[in-house]
Amino acid sequence: MVKYILAHDLGTSGNKATLFSEDGSLIRSEVFSYNTHYFNDTWVEQDADDWWDAVCKTSSSLIQSAGVAPEDIGAVSFSGQMMGCLCVDRNGKPLRPSIIWADQRAQKQVLQIEEHISQQDFYHIVGHRNTASYGIQKLMWIRDNQPNIYEQTYKVLNAKDYITYKLTGQFYTEPSDANSMACFDLNTFQWSEELICYAGIDPDKLPEIKPSTYVAGKVTKEAALATGLAEGTPVVLGAGDGVAANVGCGSIAPGKTYCCMGTSAWITTTAESPIYDEQMRTVTWAHAVPGLYAPNGTMQYAGGSYNWVKNTICHMESIRAKENKTSPYEYMNEEIAKSQIGSNGVIFLPYLLGERAPRWNADAKGAWLGLKPETTRGDILRSVLEGVTMNLSVCLDVLRTQLEIDEITVVGGGAKGEVWRQIMADIYNAKIQVPSLLEEGSSMGAAVIGGVGAGIFKDFTAIDRFINIDFVQEPSPEAAEAYDNIKKAFNMYYFALEDTFKKLAKCV
Numbered sequence: 001m002v003k004y005i006l007a008h009d010l011g012t013s014g015n016k017a018t019l020f021s022e023d024g025s026l027i028r029s030e031v032f033s034y035n036t037h038y039f040n041d042t043w044v045e046q047d048a049d050d051w052w053d054a055v056c057k058t059s060s061s062l063i064q065s066a067g068v069a070p071e072d073i074g075a076v077s078f079s080g081q082m083m084g085c086l087c088v089d090r091n092g093k094p095l096r097p098s099i100i101w102a103d104q105r106a107q108k109q110v111l112q113i114e115e116h117i118s119q120q121d122f123y124h125i126v127g128h129r130n131t132a133s134y135g136i137q138k139l140m141w142i143r144d145n146q147p148n149i150y151e152q153t154y155k156v157l158n159a160k161d162y163i164t165y166k167l168t169g170q171f172y173t174e175p176s177d178a179n180s181m182a183c184f185d186l187n188t189f190q191w192s193e194e195l196i197c198y199a200g201i202d203p204d205k206l207p208e209i210k211p212s213t214y215v216a217g218k219v220t221k222e223a224a225l226a227t228g229l230a231e232g233t234p235v236v237l238g239a240g241d242g243v244a245a246n247v248g249c250g251s252i253a254p255g256k257t258y259c260c261m262g263t264s265a266w267i268t269t270t271a272e273s274p275i276y277d278e279q280m281r282t283v284t285w286a287h288a289v290p291g292l293y294a295p296n297g298t299m300q301y302a303g304g305s306y307n308w309v310k311n312t313i314c315h316m317e318s319i320r321a322k323e324n325k326t327s328p329y330e331y332m333n334e335e336i337a338k339s340q341i342g343s344n345g346v347i348f349l350p351y352l353l354g355e356r357a358p359r360w361n362a363d364a365k366g367a368w369l370g371l372k373p374e375t376t377r378g379d380i381l382r383s384v385l386e387g388v389t390m391n392l393s394v395c396l397d398v399l400r401t402q403l404e405i406d407e408i409t410v411v412g413g414g415a416k417g418e419v420w421r422q423i424m425a426d427i428y429n430a431k432i433q434v435p436s437l438l439e440e441g442s443s444m445g446a447a448v449i450g451g452v453g454a455g456i457f458k459d460f461t462a463i464d465r466f467i468n469i470d471f472v473q474e475p476s477p478e479a480a481e482a483y484d485n486i487k488k489a490f491n492m493y494y495f496a497l498e499d500t501f502k503k504l505a506k507c508v
Contacts (some may be wrong), residue, residue, distance in 0.1 A: 003074035006062070006229070007446035008055055009241065010080040010159040012036060017058035018246035018443040019066050022074070022456055027204035027439065028066040030058040035096065042104035045097040048086050050151055050158055050289050052166050060228035070230035076167065076219070077450025078238030079245070079442035080160030082180035085138035090363065093166045095149045099138045101180075106132040109140035109199075119280065125195060126294075127179065127186045127274050127284030129360065134182030136199050143201070155207050156181075160238055162403060167227070167235045168217030173207045176243035176285035176294075181206070186284060186293070197358070212239045212288040213453035236453035241442045244271060248296050248445030249409045249435070250467055252460045254292075257405045259392065259458065260441065261414025265302030266357075266459040267392050268294050269399050278397040281358035282398045288449050289460050297357035297395025302388045305350045305366070306332075309384050316498050330447055332381055332470040333419045341426070341479050342486050345370040346379045348387030358394040359494065363505040369493050385420050389427045390490045391485070396428055407431045409467075413439045419472065426479035427487070434471040 004027065009016040014033035034050035062276035063070055083101035088094055099105070113122070113130050122130045131137070143150040149364065157165065158177040165171055178184040178191070184200060185192040189209070196203050210216070215234045224231040231417055237246060249258035257269040259447055274284040275295035285294040300309075310318065310328050317331040351364035368383065399405060408430045414420050415434045425432045437444070444466045 004068055004072055004449045005450050005456065006059065006073050006076045006404065007443045007450065008058070008076070008078050008160070008163065009442045009446065010051055010163065012081055012102070015058055016053035016443060017055070017062045017308045018440065018447070019062055019068065020466070021383045021445045022446070024450065029063060029443070032058045032064070037099070040105070042323045043094055044100050044103040047097050047099050048094040049164050055163050055166075063228045063263060067353070070228060070233070071227065073233055073274060074227065074235050074456050075234045075447045076448040077236040077242045077453065078160035078163060079446040080156060080158060080177070082177055082240035083134050084158045085142070086140075086159070086162055087142060088151055088155055088157060088162070088165070089152055090154040092169070092171075093282075094305065095152055096142075096146065098159070099141070101133060103138065103253045104132045106137035106141040109137040109144065110199075112140065113137070113195075117195070122195070123280050124276055125187070125192055126298065128182055129280055129283070130182065134180060136181050136183040136195070136201060139201055140199055153205050156205050157207060158240070159206060159227065160291040164216045165233055167219050167223045168224060169220055170217045171207045171212050171239060172214065172216050172340065174210055174212040174214065174237040174239060175290060176212065176240040178209045179286040180240055183275035184286070186286060187480045198503040210237060211235075212289050212449050213290075216276065216452050220476070226231070226315070234454045236450040238446045238449050239286070241293050242266065242268065242447035243285050243288050244449065245411075245441035246445065247289070247463060248441035248443065248449050248466070249411060249458060250463050251294070251409070252289050252463060255370050255403045255405055256397070257407070258409040258411065258441070260414035260470050261302055261410060261420075263302070263304040263307070264298065264300055265388065265412070265414070266296055266298035267394060267395050267399070267408070268296040269405060271295055271401055271403060275397045275399060275402050280360070280394050283351055283357070288445065295399055296396065297392065299357060299388070299391050300353040300355055301350060302392070303385050303412065305348075305352060305388055306414070308352060309381060313380070329417060333417050335378040336382040336385065336419050337378070339376060339382040341482050343383035343386055344375060344379040345372065346375055346383040347486070347490055349494055349497070350384070350387045350391055355391075358391070358398070361498070361501065363501040364494075365501055365504065366491075367497065384428065385423050386486070387490065389424050390487050392426050393487060394491070405430060409433045409435065410437045411435065413438070418473070425473040425475040427476050428481045429480035431475065432473040433469050436468045436470045
């Protein structure tokens with residue numbers, strides 16, 4: 001009998017439930033949105049009950065609409081937003097809304113940790129910088145500002161780990177989400193006693209770490225009634241969304257690399273050991289495949305920059321697209337095709353929202369440089385795609401210091417256009433592979449992790465039955481050589497403006 005795997009991808013805007021068959025076919029998916037609360041400039045929270053409501057509704061709706069018997073679902077597994085902080089009591093009841101990944105309130109707590117350990121030493125334990133984005137700093141903020149809640153906290157959880165509890169009654173996390181707490185030792189795959197001590201946090205409030213493939217328990221009778229799942233269905237821990245996507249994009253062995261080109265973007269590989277960069281430009285995550293690592297560089301505003309250009313200066317393309325019932329990007333790409341490699345000397349710095357990797361500069365701003373009277377519309381548009389890709393290529397160069405990378409799987413909206421795929425192939429100097437399912441990397445990864453954990457699949461190579469490659473873009477040696485020189489100018493422009501960005505931040 002065909003078995004199915006139910007994958008839940010708990011994102012920032014909502015939960016996507018996707019049903020896969022054991023042969024790798026996507027049967028059906030359902031999405032349920034929930035609210036994100038933004039306030040006090042840098043505070044961002046979500047209600048954990050909204051996550052559970054979304055899981056219940058999507059599970060029930062998906063099972064009914066797909067027409068499958070709940071008993072034929074062999075496993076439930078997860079991909080989920082990372083770097084959160086949800087405090088729950090002994091009964092698993094949330095004590096306050098979850099402080100999610102985007103929240104930046106814990107700046108004082110970052111400084112408290114810095115009193116004990118340098119950024120470099122912190123980075124070599126966790127694989128990440130000490131910033132307010134991570135879970136331990138957020139828990140410290142709760143300790144310092146809401147002591148009653150801190151005292152009542154039995155465990156602190158991320159989104160998918162809370163849903164695991166709701167389904168099974170068990171409190172666990174796994175290495176990728178433990179890593180997102182920023183008190184996880186990449187060398188031992190355990191909580192770091194040193195960092196927990198520096199943070200002044202009670203270690204008993206952290207959940208037990210199990211492998212991503214661990215069966216946390218089975219769906220309880222109460223959870224079965226709420227979700228439509230069969231009582232006794234195995235529940236597998238899964239992984240944080242970025243790491244689940246490693247599996248879903250086939251990045252399950254050293255050197256296997258993928259790039260997600262969405263509103264934000266990242267480039268991630270798989271390695272047998274962490275990649276520590278002297279300048280700390282990239283980070284390293286614990287992989288879902290036991291014993292492996294997922295070195296990564298994430299930028300703030302990739303496809304978002306192209307979308308900004310569309311909304312700002314491409315009104316005519318949008319009008320034509322509406323009239324012809326097509327995408328404005330088709331007309332934008334036609335203009336880009338008229339421009340040449342290097343955009344006729346125009347370089348775009350894609351830092352409209354500051355930057356994470358590789359700059360780690362919240363004050364950085366977007367800029368066009370090299371404009372001339374002969375600059376064309378196509379040059380300006382092409383420079384945006386080149387600027388985004390060159391920024392990611394800086395991260396790729398760091399990864400290549402330890403790994404040979406000549407093939408990259410690209411997913412996300414940026415993979416749809418041939419013109420951008422060729423720019424990526426040439427700037428990365430790598431073969432670009434584009435799978436048929438561009439938005440399902442995290443879900444497919446969760447499904448494979450669940451299948452391995454539940455014994456449906458022998459190992460992670462089962463991802464091969466999920467991935468079908470639709471396009472392959474080969475790099476041009478001549479173009480790759482030309483881009484090597486253009487990348488030097490790209491970096492020179494950024495560093496020339498770095499002090500200016502700092503000064504402007506104080507003036508505006």
